[in-house]
Amino acid sequence: METGIALVTGASSGIGEATAKRLAKAGYKVYGTSRRGAQAGQRTFGMLPLDVTSDESVEAAVKEVLRLHGRIDLLVNNAGFGVAPAAAEESSIDQARAIFDTNFFGIVRMTRAVLPQMRQQGSGRIINIGSVLGFLPMPYMALYSATKHAVAGYSESLDHELRTMGIRVSVIEPAYIKTPFDANFMEPDVPLDDYLEIRTAIARRVKEVVESADGPEVVAETVLQAAIAARPKLRYTAGGLAARLRLLRRFAPAGLVDAGIRKDLRLQT
Numbered sequence: 575m576e577t578g579i580a581l582v583t584g585a586s587s588g589i590g591e592a593t594a595k596r597l598a599k600a601g602y603k604v605y606g607t608s609r610r611g612a613q614a615g616q617r618t619f620g621m622l623p624l625d626v627t628s629d630e631s632v633e634a635a636v637k638e639v640l641r642l643h644g645r646i647d648l649l650v651n652n653a654g655f656g657v658a659p660a661a662a663e664e665s666s667i668d669q670a671r672a673i674f675d676t677n678f679f680g681i682v683r684m685t686r687a688v689l690p691q692m693r694q695q696g697s698g699r700i701i702n703i704g705s706v707l708g709f710l711p712m713p714y715m716a717l718y719s720a721t722k723h724a725v726a727g728y729s730e731s732l733d734h735e736l737r738t739m740g741i742r743v744s745v746i747e748p749a750y751i752k753t754p755f756d757a758n759f760m761e762p763d764v765p766l767d768d769y770l771e772i773r774t775a776i777a778r779r780v781k782e783v784v785e786s787a788d789g790p791e792v793v794a795e796t797v798l799q800a801a802i803a804a805r806p807k808l809r810y811t812a813g814g815l816a817a818r819l820r821l822l823r824r825f826a827p828a829g830l831v832d833a834g835i836r837k838d839l840r841l842q843t
Contacts, residue, residue, distance in 0.1 A: 577601035577802070578647030581639055583626055583684060584608065585619070588753035589703060590652040592790035593797045594619045600798055602648065605639055626653045626680030636687040645695055648801050649688045651681040652703040654721075657760045659776040661769040662716035664762035670717055673760065677721035681728065689741070697740040701800050702729050703793070704745040706811070706819045710831070713839060714776045722747075726809070733808055744800040748812035749819060750780075750787035776839055788813040 580597050584590035585606025594606040598618040606617070607624035624635040639646055654677040657665075665673075681702055692698030707715060708722035726745050733743035765773075796812040811817045822831060836842075 578603070579639065579643045579645055580604045580648040580650065580801075581636070581646055581688070582606045582619075582650040582652060583624060583680070584653030585621065586610065589748075589751060589790040589793045590650075592794040593650055593652060596791070596794035596798050597648070597650075597801070600802070602801075603643065607635055607653070624653075626683060627675045629683060632683045632687050636684075640691060646688050646691055647697065648699045648701070649684060650701045650703070650797055650801075651684050653680055654703070655760060657715065657718045658762065659714040659780055660762035660773055661714060661766070664765050664769060664773075665717055666763050669760070669763045673717050674721055674724070677718070678724045678728070681725060685732065689736075692736075692741050693739050698742075699801050699806070700729075700732070700736075700741065700743045701797055702743070702745045703797075704729070704747045704809075706747050706749045706816050708745070708747055710819055710823050710835075713835065713841065714773065730808055742806045744806050744808060744810060746793060746796050746800065746810050746812050747816055747820070748788075748793045748796075749815040750784050751790055751793060751813070752784055752787045753790050772841070779839055788815070 577600060580594075580602040582590055582594045582597065582604060583606075585594040586608035590606060594604045595618055598604045604619035605622050606619050607622045609623065609625050622635045622638060623631070625631040636646070655673075657673060685700060688698070688700070702725050704725045705718075705722040707719040708726040711719040711723070726747075729743050729745040736743060793812040796810050800806050800810055811820045822834070826834075
C-alpha cells in the first residue's frame, strides 16, 4: 500500500539515500534529488535533478512531482554540505553566504515551493535534517553550527504556523554519522597560520570519531518515525550519542558542558 508521495533532497548518497530507501520500503512513492540528477545503478526510488540554491531548479523539480502525482505528502530537506574544521575567522563573507545558501536558504526555497499544495490538500509533513550542532555549537565549526541553529529555529516557528492547516514540521538532529559527507567538505577560503596547528588536530579528531560513528540508517529510521507519527515531535535526536548530548545540554551545568566540549576536542582549558 502506498503511504504517500515523498520528496527527499540530497539523495545521491549518505543520509539522503538511506532515507529515500527507507521511505520506499515503508510504502512511500519516493523521489530523491541531487544536483547531478539520476546516476547509474538500481534504486528503489526515482531521481530528479535539483539544485537547492536555484529558485528555478526548485520550482521545476516540485512542479514535476506535482505533474506526475498531483500532491506531495512528505518533504525531507536533507541537501547540504559540511565545512572542514576551521576557525570562524578563516571563512570570508562570501563563503559564509554560500554555506547558508545551501544549508538554510535551500530549506526555505523547498518549503515555500511545496507549501501551496500542502495547504490546498490540508495535510503534509516537512522534515528538516539538522544536527546536534543546532543546539550544542562546536568550536571550529561556527558557520555550520550557525546554519543548523537557523534550521532549528525556522522549523519550530514554521510548525506553529502550519499546525492548524494539517501540516507538521520536525527537525532531526543526529551527531556524527559515518557517511561520505566529509568528502565534499568546504575548506576555509582565508586560512590563517595562527590556526593551522589546532585546525589540523581537530580535523584529525573529527575523522577518528566519524570512523566509529553510526551509519546513516539511524537517521533514516528516525525520519520515518517522524513521518508516520500521529503526533510528531518537533525535535528528534538520531542515534545514542545525539540523545546523550541532548540530555547533557538540557540538564548539565553550563560549565560542565563547556569543559566537556574542550576535553573531547583536546583543546586547552
